Amino acid sequence: MPQDLNPETLSIHMDSLRRAARGMTRSHHDAEDLVQDMLVKVLARPRQIGPAGEAAYLHQALRNTHISRLRTKDRRPQLAPLEPEDTRLVAPAHSEPVEVIHTREILAQIHQLPTAQREVIAAVDVAGLAYTEAADVLQIPVGTVMSRLHRGRAKLQAGYATAA
Secondary structure (H helix, E strand, C coil): CCCECCCHHHHHHHHHHHHHHHHCCCHHHHHHHHHHHHHHHCCCCCCCCCCCCCCHHHHHHHHHHHHHEEEEEEEECCCCCCCCCCCHCCCCCCCHHHHHHHHHHHHHHHHCCCCHHHHHHHHHHHCCHHHHHHHHHCCCCHHHHHHHHHHHHHHHHHHHHHCC
């Protein structure tokens, strides 16, 4: 007989879900995002759990969310690589050589970031999109945009401080 999913008992399964998500995504941050997305979907409405139990249901929901995200990613237009040598992206034609060199250094640092952080930095800091616009373009939650932006900026700041 099916039973209702009890949201209060989800914390019991979190470690297992995070480990499974880490195995699927091979990234700690992407795994956290995946678990969060799955929980948002599962908790959006009441769920009936079959005889296999909560753990099996949640792991299947995690797998389905991961597959859904992969399909969405495949359909999304791919971002062009951000090459630090491309002077068209660096600065306008009337820029001073020092500005061009400085901007190239920053783009080279951005290029070294993990893809998820690089995409958010490019969308918000380079392209000038608002957080909500970047979230729509990248098809991720606004909170994920903010956390990736924070981590990316911290890495850029640390890298720039060691280079100076």
